[in-house]
Amino acid sequence: MTASEGKISAYFSHLVSELGYYRDVHCVAVAHMVPNTLTFAPALDRLMTLAGVLPKPRSVGRDEYTQLYAKYKIPELSRAWARDAVAVVKTLHDDLKLTGRKLVLVDIGGYFAESVDQIANLFDGELLGVMEGTENGVQKYEEIARKTPYKTPIITVARSPLKLPEDHLVASSVVFSIEAVLREQAEILQTRAATVIGYGRVGSSVAGILRGRGINTVVYDIDPIKLAEAAARGFQANTRLNEALSQSSLVVCATGRKALELKGFGMLQSGSVVASVTSADDEFDLPCLEAGYIPTPVGKDLVRYDENRAGGRHFFLVANGNAANFIHGAVIGPAIQLIEGEKLRAIKDLIERKVPAGGSHLAELDVKARKEVAEIWIEHFL
Incomplete structure (x- = not known):
């Protein structure tokens, strides 16, 4: 011990x-x-x-x-x-x-x-x-x-x-793990703009940490109270998911309520990196991707999803949709x-x-x- x-x-x-x-x-x-x-x-x-x-x-x-x-x-x-x-x-x-x-x-x-x-x-x-x-x-x-x-x-x-202390530390470890995964692909975090979906206790901390790292960060939430709070704290707050996603190439999902389903995945910019703060079955509808996307592992903790059509878009999923911080033990x-x-x-x-x-x-x-x-x-x- x-x-x-x-x-x-x-x-x-x-x-x-x-x-x-x-x-x-x-x-x-x-x-x-x-x-x-x-x-x-x-x-x-x-x-x-x-x-x-x-x-x-x-x-x-x-x-x-x-x-x-x-x-x-x-x-x-x-x-x-x-x-x-x-x-x-x-x-x-x-x-x-x-x-x-x-x-x-x-x-x-x-x-x-x-x-x-x-x-x-x-x-x-x-x-x-x-x-x-x-x-x-x-x-x-x-x-x-x-x-x-x-x-x-x-x-x-x-x-x-x-x-509250745990929520903030979870957010910190999520950002840490996302950055580690990107560095394995010879990329740094600051080359991307971010959208955080869900401005709850963990999502708001993720947004704050990303902004503190010099990353342009947009927030989307279906709750108008949370969205107003994000705007009051100086974030660009979007009322439409497609508008939020159109401005980012890094998406962190923190809702626990299926942040991205088939329609949401279709709104992602090609080449986007997507990560979650919780379990994949809570945050995403991954089975919906089976008919339209081809998954290919591109690293131990990163999966590339390509649209199943010529010239289709692609996106990357960290930890195949599971909590990003669990990659490094969530300590x-x-x-x-x-x-x-x-x-x-x-x-x-x-x-x-x-x-x-x-x-x-x-x-x-x-x-x-x-x-x-x-x-x-x-x-x-x-």
């Missing part, structure tokens, strides 16, 4: 000792196979019993998958499986042996948004609730909750102020442990049945609870 890992382990041990131990509660967690999961999974296992880790599909080839597989049960994860409550419950009962248990689902990306209430009904145990950790996941849950409020308690940390330092700590604190509220069900917005922790987490983090990392 490195000194950094030892510090993180001590932080989680201290935090869990304050939160309490709930060994009779089991947890199944969706997770990226990245270095941080190697420390967060044991923290979940301290607070509860970690019954299974569901690996994000496009990260299973990483070394972290092998390390986690040696310690935990790792069923296969897919959007189709997660939407199918019968299939999910079969995995919980047969593969993870959770019949009759108390269970918490830890989600990132809204995998169970369509099925959670049905899972709760079919599960031969008690589903205490879901903790969702990402903005695009929150959007998926809220879209359904606005129509039919959930009967299952759901809490999120995605909009917490404790996540962003101890700041991420702030929000991981809040996740544990939010799970405690689920376990103790303090999270109400219903309503069009997900539950969040109050300021007092967040301060408790921050104080422990400060003790270990400052």
Whole structure:
């Protein structure tokens, strides 16, 4: 164990000792196979019993998958499986042996948004609730909750102020990885103009970082409030996607809600480089490209897509559409442990049945609870 890992382990041990131990509660967690999961999974296992880790599909080839597989049960994860409550419950009962248990689902990306209430009904145990950790996941849950409020308690940390440092560092690492990929092609970042699609917490940081690097940066968002904020901060803000894309040869997508589908890909300038801050299945409709484009790897982390016609346009996709920063392990330092700590604190509220069900917005922790987490983090990392 490195000194950094030892510090993180001590932080989680201290935090869990304050939160309490709930060994009779089991947890199944969706997770990226990245270095941080190697420390967060044991923290979940301290607070509860970690019954299974569901690996994000496009990260299973990483070394972290092998390390986690040696310690935990790792069923296969897919959007189709997660939407199918019968299939999910079969995995919980047969593969993870959770019949009759108390269970918490830890989600990132809204995998169970369509099925959670049905899972709760079919599960031969008690589903205490879901903790969702990402903005695009929150959007998926809220879209359904606005129509039919959930009967299952759901809490999120995605909009917490404790996540702001992580969001900025994620943005920094995305830009770092894009630049590294371009340099492998003997190109520098500053030769391109950029468009950022999505001016949320990560997208706004990406835009600011690119502009700070001397890159002309345009912003597009469907939310007029966010677009007005971008304009007030001095960005050229476009209300039409085609106009935003017409001015750029580098496109960074930060919506989590299919920023580019077939029509959007058709608006790209030939030779554009496209990157995402999140998973490909959340940010792009890649299957739509199969009929009209020919993919060709041009580097370890870059794929060229050529239109399937004479004289057609082409564009490049970083990490084949997955989060660009995962190319380099998505290591962003101890700041991420702030929000991981809040996740544990939010799970405690689920376990103790303090999270109400219903309503069009997900539950969040109050300021007092967040301060408790921050104080422990400060003790270990400052």
